[in-house]
Amino acid sequence: MWNKIAIFIIKNRLRLVIVLAMLTAFMAYHAKNAEMSYDFANVVSQDDVDMQYFQRFKQTFGEDGNILVVGMQDNKVYRLQNFKELKALSEQLAQVEGVKAVISLPNLVQVVKDTAERKFATSPIFGTFPQTQPQLDSLLQVVRNQSFYDGQIINDKTGATLLAVTVDPKFLNSARRVEVMDNVMEHTEAFTKKTGIKLHYAGLPFVRAVMTTKVAGEMKMFLLLALLVTGFTLFVSFRSFYAVLFPLLMISIVVVWVLGTLSLLDYKISLLTGLIPAILVVIGIPNSTYLLTRYHYDYRKHGNKILALSRVISKIGVVNLVTNTTTAIGFVVFTFTHVAILYEFGVVAGINIFVTFIISIVLIPVVFSYLPPPSPKQLKHLDARPLNKLLEFIDFIVHEKRYLVYFFTTLALVLSLWGIYKVKTVSYMVDDLPEESSVNADLGFFENHFNGVMPLEIIVDTGVKQGVMRLPNLGKLNQLENFLRTQPILSAPISVVGLVKTATQAFYGGNPSSYRLPDNTERNFIFSYLAKQGEGANQRLLRSFVDSTGQQARISLKVADAGSRELDTLIINKIKPELREIYGGEGVTVEEAGNTMTFTRDDSGAKTTVSLTGTTLLFIKGNEYLINNLRSSLILAFVLVTIVIALLFKSARVVIISLIPNMIPLLIAGGLMGFFNIPLKPSTALIFSIALGIAIDDSIHFLAKYRSELLTNGFNVSRAITTSLTEAGTSMIYTSVILFFGFVIFAFSEFGGTKALGVLMSVSLLIALFTNLIILPTLLMSFDSGKYERDPYALIEHYDEYYLEHEDEELDLNQLKLKIEEEILEEDKKPVNGEVQRV
Template sequence: MMVKWFSLGFWALLARLVLRNRVAILISVVLITIFLALQWKNIKFTYTEANLLPDNEIASIEYNAFLEKFGEEGNLIIIGSKNDSLFTPEIFENWCKMMRQFQENKSVDLVLSIDNLKELKKNDSLQTFELKPFLDNSKLKDAKYLSDKVNELRNDLPFYEGLLFNKKSGTIRGAIYLDKKIVNTAERKDFVLEILNPAVEKFELENKIDLHISGMPYIRTMSTETIKGEIGMFIGASLLITSLLFFFFFRSFRATLISIIIVIIGVMWSFGILGLFNYEITILTSLVPSLIIVIGIPNCIFLTNKYHQEYKVHKNKAKALQRVTTKIGMATLITNLTTAIGFGTFVTSNNDLLIEFGIVTAINIFALFFLCLFVIPIFHSYIPAPVERHLEHLDRGSVRRFMDWILRNIKTNRVKIYAVAGIFAVLSIIGILQMKVTGSIIEDMPKKTEFFQDIVFFEDEFDGIMPLEIVIDTKRKKGVMKASTLRRMEEFETKIQKIEGLSKPISVVNLVKYAKQAYYNGNPEYFELPTSQEQSFILSYVKNTAKDSKDNVLKSYVSDDGQFARITTFMRDDNGENMPAIEASIRKIADEVFPKDAYEVNITGKSLVFQRGTNYLLDNLLSSLVFAFFLTALLIGFMFRSFKMILVALIPNLLPLLMTAGIMGYFGIPLKPSTILVFGIAFGLSVDDTVRFLSQYREELRNNKWKIKKSVYATFNDAGLSMFYTSIVLFFGFSVFMLSSFGGTIALGGLVSITLCFGMLSNLMLLPALVLTMNKRLANAQELPEPNIRLREYSDAEIDDLDNKKL
């Protein structure tokens, strides 16, 4: 009894304080909004790649060791064309001007293109190789000279095949290496948007030639710009659709306006909290403002619906507003708590991207709860009381007929409900067995954008753009350049080139072959490893070149001490799901070619690290989902002190997750970071209805003298309408994310909407049926202990009784 009166007294006191201090509370809201708006100056978009793996994971350690030896691999931008008109004198001159413009920019370290290409030449007097210009600038206006040099490049310089040209299709490309210091800063964006893109657009317009641009710095920049554009679209679309639904339900412009103002304030707070914590806007945190709208409107619906119910009974606005908070304050708090749990469990993922998303979303959900709880009664206190047309939704025929149909099935067809649920569960499990995991870096990129089409172009022309790096440790200094090592590397490269999905490897072997070709005056027939007799004098030329040159020709492929060699191959990004098989094949070949006592072979690169990161993240997200189930079970167990209630709460929320996972399996939607998020978000939202239903059922039992059927039907008739309304809003609200151009965001919006739809039906049909079945033998209060927290809507008599007491 003490617990009941404490809970009731607290919410009654809070309701009175809110209505008696309206001006002070509104001023506080304004001041908080101003303070958080001042934090917007700290908001910035991310310029770094999402690191899915922690630094202490072996794949991260190996990748960082690779970067330390051979340098950053993510600073390359490539520009290519498949049009032979590029090599007409006037157009080629414009190409050269454009490339020189890039080279002169402070953000660029190096530009490698056919116009500044260097050719390896032998210098017998110095016993070294020299890098000589491939083109004679004085002859560039001679069309025949240009044509001959292009043919020479394609036929006589196999070293550059796959690097700068595709021999079969004739595609040519240039490479821009950005300063590594600016790759993860705003300067990268400035170069791409203010220098690179305008120059390329000007070239295309003047010369009527299409150019293609790609590379990770470019992809990341254009993705960020797309995210920026979509934030406003999401906010506008979600606000529009949820507001229209709110108005459709309540037919009140004033109530709709109040809700719009509240969620707009919530959006402003969400941006302010991002700035306050100095969190960068990523593809996940960019969704937070829209989520606030989608989650906030159901809160407004729940509170407004209760206000209308109370006013219809009392016809007293002040009394109705006070009793909204008094009656359902605790229930609203707990339902927001379960929503926050769904998002907050991402904090356990050990991934910065998800941790920040979970923290910001959970904080904003609680902030929005108090904003709704305080502001809705205050605003309604200043406007006229609702009229009859505002209250018609409480008895709307179409909705009521739908709810009555569900109730009839609960009463007479519970076996059919269980049978249908069982069939869906079995079908879902079959679908789940067909699910795949993908580690694609670009799969979720906006496929209708020009920069994505350029990615596809380079993947088709050069067998992929995602590097896979293989590091050979010879376990001794200068071991790489030994003849036996080079022969093993050549054998290894020949074998891995046969693995489906990999491009032609590039390594020091190519350089040594090129050196032999240069030694024999550039004859392409000699593009091969030196024989044992040629080894000593040709490699001496190579070593002299490396020693005397400022730009060591070996440094990209051999470590400074000569112990480690690098082999680079490329793979199409759509082969991400095949990475484990590709890696296994490479390791098997490595074991055959390199004796373990003399060599150690490590596989790394962005492709592998991202795949490993995806698997790691999926494991963490699955753990977070299990943790969400565990926390929800604890919460319900603490509230109701009943194991039956825990089962009844979890089963209706587990089935929708199974059904969504099954759909993903049947339709080939892979498990990836964006789709695994669906389950935690949907569970946190769906379980709200479960808690609301069970808490009211628990109290209806007491009011109806432990008559189970009567209590279930009474609960359904009272809570079912709010559950329906909020689920519809959430369904359409999350559907807004399907307007995105990012595949991951589309999947997130669509799958969460589907899951919430399943969750609504499950909570409206399966949940009451389970309650009726599992509590079939309930006879008295001893079988359902007094709850620790009472969430029911207190009766008017109890509140009137409390009004006569001192709080």
């Protein structure tokens, strides 16, 4: 079959190039429509109880992650002129398109008692703007007397204050979010220039905007670096301008196809899919390396360019198809996770790995059929002495130092298992940004002064309409809030309790000591004032923390980005036991479903439900969900690769022998993660199945050569291994060097996950090269008898002939023509020294 494919490609080379150009133009047309992703992906299953509750929460109370906070800690802000600038900044930000509201020190209000109307009203604290510094100081003291704002807008102990900018949800998940952030930054930077006050930024809208901008920038940077690095390694390997230009042209076409695929499938460029173009540059170039190496090798033998190119297609084509299949397996397994971002990553990468194979098997032979044949200088790389010396040394180790190989392999595995034991599973909301980044530095500011800015919500469903405003229920909410205030990674809670306490304080003339819940005697008076709020500001604020039925109360908190482990400890070991203490007790049955606890009184059947939710919890749970799915993906990749090897060789022994040297690099990578304190998180768990899919390619090339050399050398295992190392080893080293330097570029990323991908992938593939050059042949020397019967059902038998050519045969191929199929076939079958030459 592959002979016919080779003839078809050579005969129809011009037509195929035209078709390829037209298809690429079509993909380029759609590639221009590829869009960036502007939201944090929902990776938790829609069937998950916590995800379902979070969706209901947003329907009731709205978005929890749409607030940008701008903080400062500088006494200069409390000087009259700078305070005027802060007021002007607040007004300017409120006018920015996409900003719904701005809460800051100059526009704070206080609740006052309207005795005439017997209701509460709100009054701007700075309604009459101060004209002197003493007036400002007096009004600032009024702010400090409003306990409701302490820990929310101002930290009275440290003097820090912040502006809370609420972004319209319509702008959050669109390209316009970046525009909103840019406009906000323009005003805040102008404020800093005028006052000299340093500002700090945090909040999910800001973090998402920063990450989106960086993803777009790094996508372009890594694509350029990948092309430069692979181009340089190709030139060093082949010493030919053509051998650099046309593989890079081929892989550039693939990049266009990647972007076109994203657009056609209506996927967006995310942190993961944005890496695909650069990754495919790295893993696609080896296709060209194998093709060109074989082309040069064949051409040097007989000097016929067209026959050499036809052999490249017929012999290397099926090898590359199999290796591309195993590489694709490492990506395609992500489509079984049912996680949108992984599914899209797996689909786009898997499709375009096979696109890379098709383009390379067509474009490289066709282009080089038009170019001049390689010169003697360009063929010198086939006799690279340093490389041959290295392979001779490896051959010596395999034959003479087998027990030493086993000793060091065992030692490496023991150390790796020890390191794996030390690996921790932990993730952070801004996990992918480096510690030294301004985002993390600013996040630290808010964690120091306000205990964090990441949203966390607690919803208490009293089970009874208007049940929230009952004093016993308010008392329990207050008890819960008092406990939450003691937790160092939580901000001061804000809820209906604070609003009722503020009302009590206002009822008693604003006395700070009256900031408390009313007792039974006071309740009727204070609540009668609250009942007359109408639809004013107080009522709207109340509706932010109590649902329309008065049955559910919302406690809104901010949490420090302390990591999934500490957050789990807080919820499981602290908050949930406290909830049992407050809402449980004798005669109460407790049921848990995810982060929801239901307390049912046995005597009356009355239920109180407490749920913990919010973007932070869903993000952390999503990372755990991802890691569990990626473990399953690795197992699936292992099974699929095993099936491919089994189909190729039809030998259980070969399957086991081939998998061992490819599992060792993964174990070593896991050990390195433990020793260098690299946590297991989605970005690092992603590496293993991809590395397995790529690393197994070397085993396939080596074993294919080894099986054919067994036949050529009368089933002499030692001689077959020596020849296989000499001939297959060269291409293995070339491609592994390209892969190593190609993945190393990702180590320069600002994203921690991408950096880990680059370091661990490059190290894993470099280790895989040596395990396949040393451990694999060592295992064959020890455990393979070398004797087997040819199996027509084993895929390996269909391309064993690639390696069964007699090196010393001289061919008379001067009559080879392109015009008709018979000429190629007849020329290929011409008797040489009484034998039929096989292509």
